[in-house]
Amino acid sequence: xxxxxxxxxxxxxxxxxxxxxxxxxxxxxxxxxxxxxxxxxxxxxxxxxxxxxxxxxxxxxxxxxxxxxxxxxxxxxxxxxxxxxxxxxxxxxxxxxxxxxxxxxxxxxxxxxxxxxxxxxxxxxxxxxxxxxxxxxxxxxxxxxxxxxxxxxxxxxxxxxxxxxxxxxxxxxxxxxxxxxxxxxxxxxxxxxxxxxxxxxxxxxxxxxxxxxxxxxxxxxxxxxxxxxxxxxxxxxxxxxxxxxxxxxxxxxxxxxxxxxxxxxxxxxxxxxxxxxxxxxxxxxxxxxxxxxxxxxxxxxxxxxxxxxxxxxxxxxxxxxxxxxxxxxxxxxxxxxxxxxxxxxxxxxxxxxxxxxxxxxxxxxxxxxxxxxxxxxxxxxxxxxxxxxxxxxxxxxxxxxxxxxxxxxxxxxxxxxxxxxxxxxxxxxxxxxxxxxxxxxxxxxxxxxxxxxxxxxxxxxxxxxxxxxxxxxxxxxxxxxxxxxxxxxxxxxxxxxxxxxxxxxxxxxxxxxxxxxxxxxxxxxxxxxxxxxxxxxxxxxxxxxxxxxxxxxxxxxxxxxxxxxxxxxxxxxxxxxxxxxxxxxxxxxxxxxxxxxxxxxxxxxxxxxxxxxxxxxxxxxxxxxxxxxxxxxxxxxxxxxxxxxxxxxxxxxxxxxxxxxxxxxxxxxx
Numbered sequence: 032x033x034x035x036x037x038x039x040x041x042x043x044x045x046x047x048x049x050x051x052x053x054x055x056x057x058x059x060x061x062x063x064x065x066x067x068x069x070x071x072x073x074x075x076x077x078x079x080x081x082x083x084x085x086x087x088x089x090x091x092x093x094x095x096x097x098x099x100x101x102x103x104x105x106x107x108x109x110x111x112x113x114x115x116x117x118x119x120x121x122x123x124x125x126x127x128x129x130x131x132x133x134x135x136x137x138x139x140x141x142x143x144x145x146x147x148x149x150x151x152x153x154x155x156x157x158x159x160x161x162x163x164x165x166x167x168x169x170x171x172x173x174x175x176x177x178x179x180x181x182x183x184x185x186x187x188x189x190x191x192x193x194x195x196x197x198x199x200x201x202x203x204x205x206x207x208x209x210x211x212x213x214x215x216x217x218x219x220x221x222x223x224x225x226x227x228x229x230x231x232x233x234x235x236x237x238x239x240x241x242x243x244x245x246x247x248x249x250x251x252x253x254x255x256x257x258x259x260x261x262x263x264x265x266x267x268x269x270x271x272x273x274x275x276x277x278x279x280x281x282x283x284x285x286x287x288x289x290x291x292x293x294x295x296x297x298x299x300x301x302x303x304x305x306x307x308x309x310x311x312x313x314x315x316x317x318x319x320x321x322x323x324x325x326x327x328x329x330x331x332x333x334x335x336x337x338x339x340x341x342x343x344x345x346x347x348x349x350x351x352x353x354x355x356x357x358x359x360x361x362x363x364x365x366x367x368x369x370x371x372x373x374x375x376x377x378x379x380x381x382x383x384x385x386x387x388x389x390x391x392x393x394x395x396x397x398x399x400x401x402x403x404x405x406x407x408x409x410x411x412x413x414x415x416x417x418x419x420x421x422x423x424x425x426x427x428x429x430x431x432x433x434x435x436x437x438x439x440x441x442x443x444x445x446x447x448x449x450x451x452x453x454x455x456x457x458x459x460x461x462x463x464x465x466x467x468x469x470x471x472x473x474x475x476x477x478x479x480x481x482x483x484x485x486x487x488x489x490x491x492x493x494x495x496x497x498x499x500x501x502x503x504x505x506x507x508x509x510x511x512x513x514x515x516x517x518x519x520x521x522x523x524x525x526x527x528x529x530x531x532x533x534x535x536x537x538x539x540x541x542x543x544x545x546x547x548x549x550x551x552x553x554x555x556x557x558x559x560x561x562x563x564x565x566x567x568x569x570x571x572x573x574x575x576x577x578x579x580x581x582x583x584x585x586x587x588x589x590x591x592x593x594x595x596x597x598x599x600x601x602x603x604x605x606x607x608x609x610x611x612x613x614x615x616x617x618x619x620x621x622x623x624x625x626x627x628x629x630x631x632x633x634x635x636x637x638x639x640x641x642x643x644x645x646x647x648x649x650x651x652x653x654x655x656x657x658x659x660x661x662x663x664x665x666x667x668x669x670x671x672x673x674x675x676x677x678x679x680x681x682x683x684x685x686x687x688x689x690x691x692x693x694x695x696x697x698x699x700x701x
Contacts, residue, residue: 111223
């Protein structure tokens with residue numbers, strides 16, 4: 032074993048915390064590591080002093096959102112500019128992994144999770160890495176080279192697991208081929224270079240056989256190259272620079288250029304051999320700090336790998352599209368799978384998706400699970416409160432009266448929102464609701480609640496006819512909403528069973544619930560306890576850290592709802608003549624469409640991975656919410672995404688338009 036390798040093992044490999052922080056430093060400062068390696072070694076020494084020697088506490092590496100658009104910011108050149116630069120040479124050499132080909136993971140070794148599951152070996156990722164390292168050490172000791180074959184690796188794997196080497200090799204090759212995808216940016220570059228008549232070669236440090244690369248490149252449309260220069264076939268590679276000398280001998284004095292993602296192997300060593308070079312940043316290293324760090328290992332890796340590939344491979348995306356792709360896609364997909372599982376568990380006859388927050392969820396759900404009967408239901412808190420006035424008088428009074436105190440509302444405004452006339456209840460139209468007259472007004476409403484409910488008889492008949500059609504043949508229904516108290520489901524259940532006499536069981540599914548920062552945080556606790564309401568992402572008893580970090584007063588509910596909402600006007604209520612009434616305006620329609628476009632593209636990308644690994648569809652509520660949690664942790668990011676977004680201040684019944692960005696700048700973020 033060489034001195035450098037022994038030093039590496041002593042300073043870095045022997046301590047897990049040191050190794051974690053050192054590798055993160057190298058990945059995120061690869062330019063420094065390549066040009067001034069003594070800085071990296073110095074950092075390794077400091078880490079050994081900090082952790083093994085002084086035993087200082089290990090603090091989690093900080094992650095952040097990027098305020099500006101992430102897309103297209105990793106590489107300065109366009110595909111045309113890159114191809115033009117490459118075409119200056121006679122021989123164009125391409126690196127393979129993380130350049131031409133991308134894996135759907137944030138780290139290459141995460142592929143071993145999938146292989147381990149197929150082989151039935153726990154902790155295979157660790158074992159596979161260890162066997163590769165041991166194989167290189169043995170090769171170095173016997174042949175003075177670290178270049179190995181996949182057979183060398185799986186002979187060691189076989190000794191430790193009993194798995195036949197050929198089975199392991201076949202499984203790994205098949206898994207790589209099923210999951211690897213072309214880098215769309217580099218595919219465009221490659222085609223342009225090929226059409227220019229340049230000689231293309233493939234140069235890679237890898238243990239896989241040449242026939243594997245031939246199949247991999249052909250599958251991903253990288254054809255027309257002259258030769259593959261493979262390290263394990265030549266006994267040397269890019270890491271020691273010797274493979275570049277072999278290429279030079281093969282092509283004589285022709286002008287050569289190499290493009291790749293490793294500053295040492297692809298740039299420094301190629302330049303030493305007389306190659307011109309273009310550094311293509313490793314997108315996973317570049318974007319590592321912008322991804323959530325609190326996700327499960329496998330789902331988190333796939334999520335990050337897909338987001339990095341989409342945003343850093345030549346696609347110029349809007350802020351809203353990126354928000355949907357990063358924060359909504361995994362959430363919507365995971366929620367749909369959760370709904371499906373609940374449908375089977377509860378043996379539901381039909382699933383009701385509430386407008387407007389069920390809009391995109393229903394579209395994706397119907398596409399994934401066409402065997403389930405669904406309905407898009409026009410239903411709103413305002414409509415439910417009126418129809419259930421005599422069932423839940425307290426909620427009616429709180430929504431239409433109590434919540435408007437101290438906000439300069441007149442009796443006319445209050446009763447107009449109730450679709451009543453204040454003069455019919457001996458109240459002056461211009462009288463302002465205050466704490467002084469609050470009790471009197473509330474008592475008037477309570478004392479007349481039967482009369483008020485009777486005034487809604489026409490809309491009640493309309494609602495009954497509407498739901499009779501939607502529930503035909505149903506005895507057990509699931510409702511789907513974004514959040515928060517679950518009042519939509521609770522009131523629908525009461526309406527069906529206590530007013531309409533339909534004898535229908537209603538179970539409500541919510542993405543998230545009220546949090547402890549709300550005055551009515553325990554509004555629905557008993558419904559969650561008895562299973563009438565079920566949360567996906569968080570509740571007081573589920574994923575508590577999210578429950579405590581989700582702040583409605585910081586407009587987190589609004590950002591969350593934008594991931595679900597529909598580009599259509601809000602449902603205002605049931606009419607008196609069998610009609611459905613809607614608001615005249617639809618705020619943020621174009622923004623919502625862009626968000627949904629991003630969500631759908633993420634879902635398409637993720638489902639491509641699921642074709643090879645179906646169990647990746649099991650997305651926990653914690654993983655689904657994590658990207659959103661990361662986004663709301665940075666107010667600068669949100670301000671930029673929602674700079675032109677407006678919303679209705681409907682908590683009090685008014686339809687005042689407020690710019691979300693102005694609210695963001697005023698909020699105090701912790």
